Amino acid sequence: MCGYDAVQRLLVVHQSAPEYQSRITANHGSIRFYDRAYSKKTHYLSNTYIHHEQGKRVPICIDGQDFPSVEHYFQYCKFVYALKDDAEPQLVQQAKQDILMAERGRDASVIGSPKGSHYKKLVDPNKWKKVSDCVMYRGVYEKFKQIKVLKKELLDTFPCVLIEHTPQGGDKFWGNAGDDSGLNLTGQVLGKVREQLYKEQTHHYSCV
Incomplete structure (x- = not known):
């Protein structure tokens, strides 16, 4: 529908x-x-x-972490569920922190985007493709539920x-x-x- x-x-x-x-x-x-x-x-x-x-901002809380928007959550999850095997832990942590600190949802999108971001080398596109739909659904559901x-x-x-x-x-x-x-x-x-x-x-x- x-x-x-x-x-x-x-x-x-x-x-x-x-x-x-x-x-x-x-x-x-x-x-x-x-x-x-x-x-x-x-x-x-x-x-x-x-x-x-x-x-005041009203965050979305998912798995104990506050996110300013669904976009913040969506981009953050790339560095949780879709990492390459050789992803450097320190750089992964920096990517997640940068996303959480992004002022706008659009800024978070730019940080997590595979186009131009220096963090793109951390994410396995095939892994992300398998989980992105579920991640999107959960983020949207929690936003409107909470x-x-x-x-x-x-x-x-x-x-x-x-x-x-x-x-x-x-x-x-x-x-x-x-x-x-x-x-x-x-x-x-x-x-x-x-x-x-x-x-x-x-x-x-x-x-x-």
Whole structure:
């Protein structure tokens, strides 16, 4: 229910439900997001988003470590789960520290990126490919599970399709490449997390 072809199916299934009619109509069946410059309203869906409450950052805590954003967690995990056998421990530790200290999610992405980063020699691309989907899912799930206001915002997007709308020619794997030709895996992960959180919420209410 997260790909582009799902838009029309969602419209058909939910268009008669009063609680969804206005939401679907207002968004034409989909909600697009990228960075703050693209849309302040939907920026919270982005992996680079850093949440603040009362002027203070609200971190995401995973396995006892605080991360400013999902992007920080995602890049950090490259140096946990996908190291080359000959990776130098001291350099690995420095890479993780630099990511944690990155001011913005986009800065963390640059540090962990295989393009130009002097840390790229530490990461085995094949190992990372095997685990990156699971890492992404966990990061997104923990973000919306832990930060209640964001959880409500995400649940309130249902049944709209979520699309990471990158710049034209941008990421074709995690995003939509700017023209909906990309796989939009970030949007698909968000859709799966939304579904899981909804199931957990309804189960909780049924047990109260």
